[in-house]
Amino acid sequence: MCCRRIVGPAVVCGLMVCLFAANAAALVLTGYFPVQQGRFWNFSSPGDKLLSTWSINGTFTERTVGSVFILQQDNCRFLSMRDEWGGLYICGEYDPDKYIIPEKPVLFLPREIDPDKPVITDVRIKVFSIPAGKGDFKETGQINRTITISLKSVEDMTVDKQEIRNCAVVERTIKDGDVSVVETIWLAPTIGPVKRAVKQGNAEKIYTLKSYAGSKLQQVRSFSTKDYFPLTAGTTRVYKSHDGKPASLEIKKQEKIDQWLTTPLVYNMPESGSPNDIFYYAFTPEGLVLPQIFRSAMRGLTAFLPPEAPVIVLPGILKIGSFFTSAAYPRICAYPSRTPNLDFTTEIQYSNIPVCIEDVTVPAGEFKGCIKISLFSISRAFEFKMEKVRVGWQWLAKGKGIVKLEQVEFGNFFLPERTNEYSCKQFWELAK
Secondary structure, eight states: OHHHHHHHHHHHHHHHHHHHHHTTTOEEOTTSSOOOTTOEEEEEOTTOSSOEEEEEEEEEEETTTEEEEEEEOGGGOEEEEEEETTEEEEEEEEETTEEEEESSOEEEEESEEBTTBOEEEEEEEEEEEOGGGOSSOEEEEEEEEEEEEEEEEEEEEEETTEEEEEEEEEEEEEEETTEEEEEEEEEETTTEEEEEEEEETTEEEEEEEEEETTOSSSOOOEEEHHHHSOOOTTOEEEEEETTSOEEEEEEOOOEEETTEEEEEEEEEOTTSSSTEEEEEEEEETTEEEEEEEEETTTTEEEEOOTTSOOEEEEESEEETTOOEEEEEOOEEEETTTOOBOTTOOEEEEEEEEEEEEEEEEETTEEEEEEEEEEEEEEEEETTTTEEEEEEEEEEEETTTEEEEEEEEEEEEESSTTSOOEEEEEEEEEEOO
């Protein structure tokens, strides 16, 4: 009996060793790209004054796929992604002027990869944009794309002054016809991307990790939101817009709305379908709240009628690296009576991540120590079967407010006969 007890576990152990040896060449990438909400990575690149940032901030419902999370990138580009058993998949790629949807989710990073066996995917992709820059969004083309994912090496690296073993160097080659882009990503376990190299033709750009969510060696800095988002009545800030059209933010005198003393901000956006929306802000112990929004296109209100508490746009204290989110359920109301339409149920959510401190130069001059914030908000109208998704970045200067803003608004419709579309784009810099 004693011998049987010893031999049994020994045989099992031997089998496990054999199985491990047979699969030793494969690398399991679980934990190499953390995708929890609030994750971010700041990269520096030679010749760039501002950091390049990736952040995971926001979720929405991708048609035919379901719930997806957003990987925000520079210039309001973002990917919709899903984390599945086989790995990380891209469900859509969104740029400010167009978006592309693959016929099936495309593998971004496999859960397991063998250095001798590249993963190759062929997929047809639909392109949606405005034909000739006029009219409505339509399907304007298709792309036959080949994606090749290879494990180039496994390296030990020093990240954040700590030795990280078994970092994966993964190469993604994207080929659209005769055009190829090669992106190499160095991935550290539990941290994520620590280095990136993007090569197209003879041009190559290299990005090196500067800071990231969860870094233990950097002091957490915090700031009062009131200092960086001042509500000074009678102030008008003029911005230089991407299309040359005038854009401004006008701060009106305070108005009492229910128990809140609000400050109306008029967002003058000529390129938008709703050019003069008014956001009624107020400061409470919780932070910067939004009791009411006037939508100029609908001539109606989005109001948080008591006892519903208003959504919190920014927390009272902005902490670098801290993820914050707030959701609430407003009513669609008539203007100016504020009579609610009880037939509709809506939801609104704001999320943000202060990712770093930067010096920003705009036409109005140089502003030292600005807070760069990853922005996400979504408004859901369930009866209308639609979502309005807002994604972007803003830079706040102490005593001044928004000095630089990059934000897009995307209409996501659940009805198959409706084509999703961009309804607003804001690339603003404070003007002289």
